[in-house]
Amino acid sequence: MSQPSAPTPAGAGRPVLERWAPGESGRRTARDWTVDVAAFVLALGFGAFAFGSRLAQPGGVPDGLATLDLVGGLVCCALLWWRRRFPAALALLTGLFGAYSDMASGAGLVALFTVAVHRRWQVVAGVVAVNLVSVLVYYRARPDPDLGYVAAATVAASVVAAVVAWGMFVRARRQLIQSLRERAQRAEAEQAQRVEQARETERTRIAREMHDVLAHRITLLSLHAGALEFRPDAPPDEVARAAGVIRESARQALQELREVIGVLRAGPEDAAGRPQPTLADLPALLEECRRAGTRIRSDVRVADPSALPLATGRNAYRIVQEALTNARKHAPGAAVDLVVAGAPGEGLRVRVSNPPAVSAPLGVPGGGTGLVGLAERAALAGGRLEHEVGADGRFRLSAHLPWPAPVTAVPS
Structure with missing residues (x-):
């Protein structure tokens, strides 16, 4: 990243001592x-x-x-x-x-x-x-x-x-x-400029993390609210369960919104340390999405998710989370296929795909920057991310993240 030029001090660029010097106003001191x-x-x-x-x-x-x-x-x-x-x-x-x-x-x-x-x-x-x-x-x-x-x-x-x-x-x-x-x-x-750039970079990173989380929560809210709207004759226990999910998702979304606003006001150095998810938290995410009604066929072939580097595990989690969020927004009711596989030295591969929507999209507004942010996240981690809509209308997303092989000690 190119660094912006530093501000030029007053008087720079003029010949030193080549000007009358009783003060800038012309008055003698x-x-x-x-x-x-x-x-x-x-x-x-x-x-x-x-x-x-x-x-x-x-x-x-x-x-x-x-x-x-x-x-x-x-x-x-x-x-x-x-x-x-x-x-x-x-x-x-x-x-x-x-x-x-x-x-x-x-x-x-x-x-x-x-x-x-x-x-x-x-x-x-x-x-x-x-x-x-x-x-x-x-x-x-x-x-x-x-x-x-x-x-x-x-x-x-x-x-x-x-x-x-x-x-x-x-x-x-x-x-x-x-x-x-x-x-x-x-x-x-x-x-001062380097400090400000570091502060803005950190705020942007935190805001991107919060975007991923809030988008996930809001689509859950929209999905359950839509189900209640179109099924007013649903059994009471199902209505109660959906209302509970809506209440919990709204509470968590408000809490996370307060956190991001606090971070952006006070600066990253004052933000409370929030534990970041890793690949080990993926089963909980999938279970939450399944309870919300999303059909997911998952195939996770990672022997020890806790052995992943923290940055790689967090990036993989965010990629899956954003892909599931997009699937709920743009293809509600469609089954999502998820494959996560990898090993040290080979890298970590994430593949998500879903067919076209089987019902009308939820109409949740989006800025269209989620996939752009994921591609940037993968590139900064040294990997790559690709997505496409095939001729059959099926959306496919694939990502490859580095997973270095462990360094073995050489016997002396």
Whole structure:
């Protein structure tokens, strides 16, 4: 049986961390607020330190350039509010500002970290290249008096590489956690689905067992009620006997109906353990049918019915029960021939046949699924079931069920 596909966890199929993450509704969580404020303060503090250090150097900075540096850096820090939604664009913008602005350096590092966390490595590589070019332009236009051009550019590039490496590490860790979470959710969903499938399979099995029993009881009721209807002048003792059978069959049918309804409501794990019939119970079934007026010629050639495997004996019993039920429904008054034979290693054979009806059918409604259920039961047990209506109108049903030979111990 093919297993239905498990439900896909929310977010599966989308690139991991390739989406803005303040929550599905777009609102920032308390953690997002904390991180964003910390990033803004960090960028502002780092930029102010770099800007102040540059102003304190000999020669200073022209007033116009200092004002542009300060304003551009503050704008970049303010734009960090949208760093999660547009990380690559913000990183490129801060990189361009970084070509002349010290105040924007802190915002540029935060933007680079955000890109490394939320975007693929191809995007990260492109943004890093732009920022490295910006570093080279900055130190060419505004050389550091304490360090040479190469040394200053190397230090700045090392800082950029460290920030990007840290961001990519965080990204990889988040991907791993998200993958493990989705795998756990998928495993839980599949486990729940397997449990539900097992529950439904068990309920179906129990319902099929109850169908077989209820169909048998109801046909007995219909048979005796029909006899009373068409023979109102029957002797009192015969009427009393038929009424007793009707009462007992109705009581048993109601009890079994309560059981199946309870099973289907509460689940198979809560159902009371009902003993299942086996081939050893076949004589009682035949006697009950004979008391109901069904003529049965039986030939049971099984040396020890209790030696049958329980599943095989139960399936054989249900096949005979359903065949007798169908005979009473569709061919009332006709004699039924039954042959049950078999031995270990040969299998168990069940053959039931009856001629056409000698009186009008009982009119008991049926879904036409009894024989289908029997064929499925036999197939699941590793056997087969066939039925046909011959040219003479005689209905024949034959089934073959496996009966393994006992395993003999090999002397050591």
